[in-house]
Amino acid sequence: MEQILTIKKLAKYFDTKMVHEDVNFSLIKGETLGLLGHSGTGKSVLLRSIIGLESIDRGEILYRNQRIDNLTEEELFSIRTKVSYAFQSGALFDSISVFENIAYPLFEHTKMSEQEVDAKVMQILKIVNMEHARELMPSDLSGGMQKRVGLARSMALNPEILLYDEPTAGLDPINVEMVLEVMRRFKEQGFSGIFVTHDIPAAKKICDRIIILDKGKVRFQGSVADFDNSNDEFVKTFQIFD
Amino acid sequence: MLSKLKDNLILVGDIFLFFKEFVRCAVTGPFYWSRLMDQIVHLGMGSLSITIVIGTVTGLVMTLQFGFGLEKFGGTLYVPAIVSISLLRELAPIFTSLLIAGRIGSGMSAEIGAMNVTQQVDAIRALGTSPIRVLVVPRVVATMISLPLLATLSGFMGIMGGLVIANVEFNMPPGFYVNKVLNTIKLADVFGSMFKCSFFAIVISILACYRGFQTKDGTWGVGNAATWVVVRSSIIILISDFFLSKILILMFG
Numbered sequence A: 001m002e003q004i005l006t007i008k009k010l011a012k013y014f015d016t017k018m019v020h021e022d023v024n025f026s027l028i029k030g031e032t033l034g035l036l037g038h039s040g041t042g043k044s045v046l047l048r049s050i051i052g053l054e055s056i057d058r059g060e061i062l063y064r065n066q067r068i069d070n071l072t073e074e075e076l077f078s079i080r081t082k083v084s085y086a087f088q089s090g091a092l093f094d095s096i097s098v099f100e101n102i103a104y105p106l107f108e109h110t111k112m113s114e115q116e117v118d119a120k121v122m123q124i125l126k127i128v129n130m131e132h133a134r135e136l137m138p139s140d141l142s143g144g145m146q147k148r149v150g151l152a153r154s155m156a157l158n159p160e161i162l163l164y165d166e167p168t169a170g171l172d173p174i175n176v177e178m179v180l181e182v183m184r185r186f187k188e189q190g191f192s193g194i195f196v197t198h199d200i201p202a203a204k205k206i207c208d209r210i211i212i213l214d215k216g217k218v219r220f221q222g223s224v225a226d227f228d229n230s231n232d233e234f235v236k237t238f239q240i241f242d
Numbered sequence B: 001m002l003s004k005l006k007d008n009l010i011l012v013g014d015i016f017l018f019f020k021e022f023v024r025c026a027v028t029g030p031f032y033w034s035r036l037m038d039q040i041v042h043l044g045m046g047s048l049s050i051t052i053v054i055g056t057v058t059g060l061v062m063t064l065q066f067g068f069g070l071e072k073f074g075g076t077l078y079v080p081a082i083v084s085i086s087l088l089r090e091l092a093p094i095f096t097s098l099l100i101a102g103r104i105g106s107g108m109s110a111e112i113g114a115m116n117v118t119q120q121v122d123a124i125r126a127l128g129t130s131p132i133r134v135l136v137v138p139r140v141v142a143t144m145i146s147l148p149l150l151a152t153l154s155g156f157m158g159i160m161g162g163l164v165i166a167n168v169e170f171n172m173p174p175g176f177y178v179n180k181v182l183n184t185i186k187l188a189d190v191f192g193s194m195f196k197c198s199f200f201a202i203v204i205s206i207l208a209c210y211r212g213f214q215t216k217d218g219t220w221g222v223g224n225a226a227t228w229v230v231v232r233s234s235i236i237i238l239i240s241d242f243f244l245s246k247i248l249i250l251m252f253g
Helices: A043-050 A073-080 A098-109 A114-127 A143-155 A173-188 A200-206 A224-229 A233-239 B002-027 B033-071 B076-117 B120-126 B131-170 B174-184 B187-214 B218-252
Strands: A003-014 A017-028 A032-037 A058-063 A083-086 A161-165 A192-196 A209-214 A217-223
Touching: A003 A043, A003 A192, A017 A043, A017 A192, A017 A209, A032 A043, A032 A200, A043 A083, A043 A161, A043 A192, A073 A083, A073 B120, A083 A143, A098 A114, A098 A143, A114 A143, A143 A161, A143 A173, A161 A173, A173 A192, A173 A200, A192 A200, A200 A224, A209 A224, A209 A233, A217 A224, A217 A233, A224 A233, B002 B131, B002 B187, B033 B076, B033 B131, B076 B120, B076 B131, B076 B174, B076 B187, B076 B218, B120 B131, B131 B174, B131 B187, B187 B218
Parallel strands: A017 A217, A032 A192, A032 A209, A083 A161, A161 A192
Antiparallel strands: A003 A017, A003 A058, A209 A217
């Protein structure tokens, strides 16, 4: 099994406040990894650290056995085309349309013609069920729609790894299913993902393995079955939300 | 007191590093030409009407005041020279720059600040692009192009305003007024004014972009950033104007 991403002894502090003390895990090619933990355990910070939006204080992050935590901002650009980040809020550029938001990375990183970009954007919009919103501005969209467009934008370059930061948070059940379906399709194409969530049923539906963070360390790591059968008192606090 | 001084020195150092990064990105590719054009239209064309009004009114008022003041000593003939030189060298660059600091500087920092607090700046980075290249370079370069042109236009409008008042209030023939103006102002005055404005443009836009990137604390932070930029850039413009004027006088007389 090919390890596509490895986190070794990662530590992160905000001033003197410890967020991560000793985080270790690997992401295997093609799998979706669920990242759970109580609020404030640094799940989103971990995702941001992986693509270099946050610096780390200790440890190593390896993408395809290449260390990426010590790269400069410009060196990280090529990594960020392969490891993409779907923001919790969508983080859409609010002064441009849905189409332009999704076309942005395509124009920046590919040599596609305008017609090819147009076709690609429509293809992605179809995946997230948002073809009708092509010319709308982000302010015209609901929260769930913004998340789906954000997800579409992060998929535009066909990244190898997609980091999902609570993509189902605050959505109604129909939208949750829609987002999970998008994630499932992405997974079926052989791509990997890390899914940060508080939604345990969603994590169990989509993830191959689950990791639980607590007090700056990985407290649990195992398959969904291991998670279900765990007798650890701490893990049980997550099972009750299932 | 010492810690405040230290904080200010750190701030100056940070801004200098930010400026250095801007220069690095501006002289190496890729360069976003379409964004630059958008910004020139937004910053330059958007400020056109207010610049024309300010320039014209300044010329009208100055000619009126100098005209009546000098009339008592029989010095009305000197009005075109005084008005044109003071407009071109000082008033047009300063007024236009202060106007741009208020109108554009605050808007720029608020826009980038709002993008920062809504994670749009992070999104630019996460999509493998540089926020400095995408947001800062087009804005700073557009301000550097627009502000000197606006100030020159403002000065020209002021001189034209002066011509009207000189003719209406002091019966000065337009031909005489224009002749006096052309004999007074030199090309160095125009270029000196443009040089000053380019410097002010860098001050305004770099401070605005820098503060935008530092914005946190939600909407309060966005408003605060806008105020910070207007106050700081206005002070720097006014103080540096003295030194720049001194240098230009030493160089060109």
